[in-house]
Amino acid sequence: MSEKHDMATRRRFLQFALFNTAGLCVGSLVAFGSSDDSASPSGPDDLSRFDWGFIVDTTRCIGCGSCVRACKIENDVPDGYFRTWVERYEIDEEEKVHVDSPNGSLESFRQDYVRSKHIVKAFFVPKLCNHCRNSACTQVCPVGATFHSPDGVVLIDREHCIGCGYCVQACPYGCRYISHSLGTADKCTLCYHRIHRRLETACVMACPRDARICGNLKDPRSRIRRLLHERRYSLLKPELSTNPKCYYIGLDLEVK
C-alpha cells in the first residue's frame, strides 16, 4: 500500500515538475520574446546604410587641443572629464616612456615633460571612444541603456541610464565617465546630432591638421575607406577582440 502511495507521489511530483517547466518556458517566451535583437532599422534616413568609423592620423597631430576644446563645448562635457583627449608620449635616451595629458590637453602642452634628459622620440596620440563592434560596455549594462545604434555608433540613453557605472569600469579604453550633473554615464557620441545633419563631428571640424577623419565605412567611395586602403593603420588593444572602429595611422607600439 505504502509502495503504491509512493508511486503516486512520485508521479504527481513528476507531473508537477513537467507542468512547472512548461509554464516557465511559456512564461519566459512571453516575457522576453518581444525584445529580441532584430536590428532592422528603417528610419527616415535608413540608418542601416551607414556604419560610422573614425581615423586618427597620429603622424599629423600637433597636440594643439582644438579637438578637446571643441568637443567640450559642443557636448557640454563637465570639467575634469573628457570625451576626447590628447596623450603625449615621450621616450628618453634611457628608453623610458613618459605619458601625460595635462587636463586632457584642453590647453595644449606648455612645455616638454622630459627636460633633464634627451628625448629620442615623442609624439601625440588623440584618444576617443572606439565605437567597438564587440563593445564590452554595452554588454555589461544591466538596463539596456547603452547600445549600438543601427549605424554603428555606441550611444547612451540618458533617460534610461541608472548611472551604476558598470560600463565605465568595463571600457578597456577609459572612454566613459559618470556625469554627476546628469547622474548618468556619458561618452563620445561621434557627435550623433551633427553627423545626422551631414555636419562633421566637432573634433573633426576643429582639427587644423586634418588628423581626424570620420566617415561611413559602408560607402566604398568615402574618404575614410580610401584612406584605410592607402595608409597603414592599427587598432588600440586589438588583443581584447573588441573590434574597434577607430583606426590609428602611425600608431607606436608604446601606445596602449
Next chain:
Amino acid sequence: MNDKSHVYRVFALLVIAIALGFIAQRLLQPRSFGEEGHYRADSLADIMDLEPVHQGRAACAECHPEINRIHQKDIHWGVQCEDCHGPGRAHVRYYRDGDGGITQDQATMPAEYTLEGCLFCHRKLAARPSTFAQIDVAEHYEFLHVTDPTTPCIECHSPHEPLFLLESVSEARVHPVIFECDDCHAQPVEGDYKEVPHHPTIFVCGDCHPSVTRDFAKHEHSFLRCTACHLYHPENETSGRVFQNSNREFCMLCHEKKPFKDPVGVPQIMLRPHIEQMAPVMRRDAGPLLEDPTACLQCHFDYIHDSRLIRRLQEQER
C-alpha cells in the same frame, strides 16, 4: 479529487505570476524599448535632436565674406573660425536669425586668442612633428628685438593671413623637401653628413639654386635661412611647397617701428612716412608706391639678392 487541488493552486499561481510579469514589463519598460534592438528606439531621436553648437565656416562666411576670402588664401585655412573665436551658435542666432531670447552680450563671440592661443599650435615641443612651424618665444623675440615677452603674435602677424601667401595654397608649386640638421638632430652635430655611412641625402636650396645662394651670402640678410622668406610648406614626407614672399608686410614684420620693440637692432621704419620721404630721393612717385604691395623691393631688392641675377634667372625660366 481533493489530492489534485494543490496542482491547480500551483497553476493558478503560475498564471498570476506570468500575468503580473507581463503587466510589470508593460508598465516598467520604457515606451519603444526593444522596437529596434535591446534599447529604447526613441533615444536615437533624442540624441539626434540635440542642437549643434559649432556653426562651421560657411555660416561665418555668410556675413564676413571679406575675412573669409583673405583667410582662404592663407596657410591657416585649415584653422576654423571657431577654433580661435569660440562657438558661434548664439552669435548666429542673434545676428542672422534675430533670436530675441539672446542678448548682445551673449552673442559676442566668446574667445579671442592672444599669445597663448597661437602657441597652442606653434609652441616648440619635442612631440610636435619637426616639419610643423614651431616657435620658441624667447628666441623669437630676442631675434626680433621684442622687449615685452607678453606681446601677442597679432601685433605683427595678421590673424587672418598670418603668412602673407601671395598665391592660393592649391596653386602653389610643388618643391622637394629641404632638411636642416636640427630638423632631425636635437643635439648640435659636427662634420659633414656625407662622411656618415648610409646617411640620407640632405637637400639644401643651393643644390638646385647655387648661383642664388652664393649671391645671397654676399648680401645684408645672409644670416637668414632661405626659408625665412621663401616659405617651405611640407605637404607630406616627400614633397612640399614653396611660396615667394615679396609682400611689403612680410618685410615689415621685422622692420616696422613698434612701441614694444627695442629701437636698437634691426633698422625700423614707419612705412608711410618712409615712402613719402624717400620716394623723391629715389626719383620715384610716392603715390603708386604707397599702394604697391611689393613697395619695399622696388628700392631694396639689391640688399637681398643681386637684382640683375634674379632678372636673368627669371628670363631663363620664361
